[in-house]
Amino acid sequence: MAFEKYDFTPITQSIHQALIENVSPLLTTIIEWTIIGVLYLLFIAVFGLFLVYAERKVCAAFQQRLGPMRVGPWGLLQTIADFIKLLMKELITPKSVDKFLYNLAPFIVIIVPFLTISVIPFAPGLQSLDFDIGIFFVTAVSSVGVIGVLLAGWASNNKYSLIGGMRSGAQIVSYELSVGMSLITMVILAGTMQVSEIVELQRGGWFLFKGHIPALIAFTVFVIAGTAETNRGPFDLAEAESELTAGFHTEYSGIKFAFFFLAEYINLFIVAAMATIVFLGGWMPFHFGDWAAFNNVMDFIPGLVWFFLKVFGIIFLIMWFKWTFPRLRIDQILTLEWKYLLPINLFNILLMATMVLLGWHW
Amino acid sequence: MAEFSEKYIITDEIKADEYLVNIGPQHPSTHGVLRLLTRLEGEIVHNVEPHIGYIHSGIEKMTEALSYPQIVHLTDRMDYLSAHMNNEAVCLCVENALQVEVPERVKYIRTIFDELQRLASHQLWWCASGMDLGALTAFFYGLRDREDILDIFEETCGARLTLNYSVPGGVMFDIHPNFQKSVKAFITKFRKKLPEYDKLLTDNIIFQNRTKGVGVLSKEDAIAFGVTGPTGRASGFSCDVRKHHPYSAYPYIKFDEKLGTDGDSFMRWKVRMDEMWESMNIIEQLIDNIPEGDFAVKMKGVIKLPEGEFYQRVESARGEFGVYIVSDGKKNPYRVKFRSPGFSNLFTINHIAKGWKIADLVAIMATFDLVIPDIDR
Amino acid sequence: MKRGREIVGIVGKRKPDSVCKTSQRFDRMVNKKNKVKGNKDIGLSVTSRNKEVNLAQSETNQAMTNEQLIEQLTSANPDAVVKQGSQYPEITVAHDKLHAFMQNIKSDSSLAFDYLVCETGVDYPEFIQVVYHLESTSHRHFMVVKANTENRETATLDTVSDIWPTAEFHECEIYDLLGIRFNNHPNLRRYFLDDTWGHPLRKDFHDDIHVVER
């Protein structure tokens, strides 16, 4: 197919080939690690900044405002200026905090997206780790982040932070379940946990359309639970600013605060990316039945562009939630999970399994 | 005063699994510098003790050195969201004391301004409590529509917030030639916007779950605690001064007093939303019928009240606002007391927030519509 | 703790354009649900006070005129001083009989002053006066009760916070600004000012640091 020409495999292969011919295998591995690390670091920094800008613009548009307009054309450099400000700010460590845990928490929080992002295929051949248990890895690793939030809440020696941390703990632990369940639903359909293979299986059609009703339900549940897991409104109880001022990161300043901030947006990206991969066919272009002319045009758009288009679509949806709805109360959040999402999910898994068994999917 | 100091901080001993949280003086949901000393167990509120006085400006003391027109301008600064009602209260009190009958035109203008001010205040309340409940977009929609009212104010009075439009004997200026046109344009526009408010929050299932049944204030408690305004009416306490002790042009018009039954946060919300519709109805009844005439009667250069005590109640956006003037016949009052609705309303918060979660405390505070300068005076 | 989500319905009369369909649908649905459960106290409750200003009076048996009111009060309390020609019926009670008097006018069904509108103090050269503005929510009477302290130095009065809870907070304010101690008050503390301040609404209050006098 036409979009095969955007495959990144030849590039990565040639770099690997060039290295292995010239230096020792150990050095090759080290250099490759470094390149990947730097690339991800750059991606996270740039994409995080961009997402912050995008959020400010999107929320401004929802609220009939213009958003940042002063720094750079249309305020494009605003987040960079903010980032520089955060870098230069004094790192305040309050007197009676648990210093070790207080300093550790932001790092745990920022490490998680780094780990998770490694299994995400951005485009054909552009993926650093291709486990055969990729989905499992994502669900396992992403729940580590809550430890950072809990540590931050506990170590800050601040009651607001503690409440925020505890809320976040209860919330994320609950919603892990729904995220996992809805992913399992799709794993049943796919028959594999390998991320690249899941994307490959959607060549003939996205899972959202292939699995029709149960996939749609799973997608809805995944988006809701994903929003909750990233601590974003209407589930932003952990940092509910009208109740807890800033929740678990009240006492953090400067770059440590930036870590929390950045991690939130990268987690947002990861949720959107997982939804894209599992439900919307990852980097696969949109095909409409047997309409060859349309499909060929779609094939000319590179996989990377498709991937990010879908990711931004879901990020926009999640932002739309945040800027429309009021915040839930902690018991209502748990009610939503245990009384609504979980039963629906369990039922949905059953439905999906039946469907796959009987071959009712497309 | 030392014997009272030990009671100053904590009224009861803290139990083993309780902890104290200071909500305020600088907290996003207190809308000012109110400090709520809250005893929590986990997230459950056990006791709330309001501490006020952070922006006490001593207006009652200041008035003792000012003449009556000058007092009027100070009342803008108390409940800045119902500035015109406060102005009107002082003016009515002075006029009653002097037995001055103001022209019909003044009464109509004042009533229209009252209702516009009530609309502006309720809009700010709507958007700010939306923000308290986490719906930030509501904040901007409310401010956007409030802007139109403030423009109308600015066109006629020259100020947006601290109007100082009523003066003893009338109003400061005649209405602007565009006034009627712009008010009508605003009402046409706002009638379309209010259902949008409902769609965005009132109907929203998350919002309803957050507010329904939360913070119930019974009718008996509302009366006993002197809770007035939309907050009291949501509990079924018929306390509308406009109905029971009509002043200005209120006797001439037909309007409903919106009474709730449940007294929960949702009812308080609903009563205020309904009052906005009612305010628009009132304005529409008056705006075309403003009689011709003077916009003020000629008062003496130095206004001296006869000896005696005078009390005037008006319905401000937050409840019953009262002015109590004790005059000794000089040009300055002997003593002025402002009965502010917020002061009485605030102190029920311990009574009704007990046993609810900290997020509900925010919802209750939001629906109480507190303005801190009104409480502190 | 009761966490019931009773449905409340629509208050007052709304214009048709204000009726929100989704809300009604939701209400109807939950109503149905609650009926199944057998909750009787649920339903749309539309109340609105209509045109008559005197609705409250027609609900109750009779409304007294101000003269009748004064007459009834003075017959029960012969030593109370009635001021003539004032804006509202006004009665001055001796400070030692204040609490009993207040209890009586609250509990007497023909008076039923259940709403303490305003409580404040005025500093006079010989005494400090506490002024109570009272209203009856059933009869819609309005009355002013006054009580003088014995002197200005040891100004004390009985609290009425056990009769009207709102008085508790107004009395704190009066204590803060005028320095009247209220006996039996549950939690008399200063609301606005620091302990180092005097009582600024007293006429002899002077503060060279904080107060600029012209």
Add this chain to the structure above:
Amino acid sequence: MKSFFNYIAEIFSGVWTLLTGMKVTAKYFFTPWKNVTQQYPENRDTLVMYDRFRGEVIMPHNENNEHKCTGCGLCENACPNGSIEIISKSIVNEEGKKKRIIDQHIYHLGMCTFCNLCVRACPSDAIVMGQKFEHAHWDRSTFTKVLNQPGSKIMEGIKE
């Protein structure tokens, strides 16, 4: 069974209310030309204040550097904050009579609450409310202004 249907109905009606809310915000998102933000310092040229706007107290002078202030002091009395001070001086006019005229009409902008009482009190309409509202300044002393321009005279025909 009925409770199960209620459960389902609750979910759908709940989601429906959420979608109505999202429709409202979406309406504004997709009509960005209706945005209400004003880019303030940039739109200074087109910014028109309402004619009654109370920005500061000014004393209009005509082309002959004449004003209408007689120095009667009514505005000083009317001001609640003491932001107006009138310093008058005695001169001998052409007829040889002693006459008090205004020397300096001092206006403390920093103390002014823009209540319009001074303008109302003025019998000869000498002072009016100006439209300027950008009063922020580095130095507090600039807030004390002398309203009558140097060398200005009182206009002819203004009654004492």
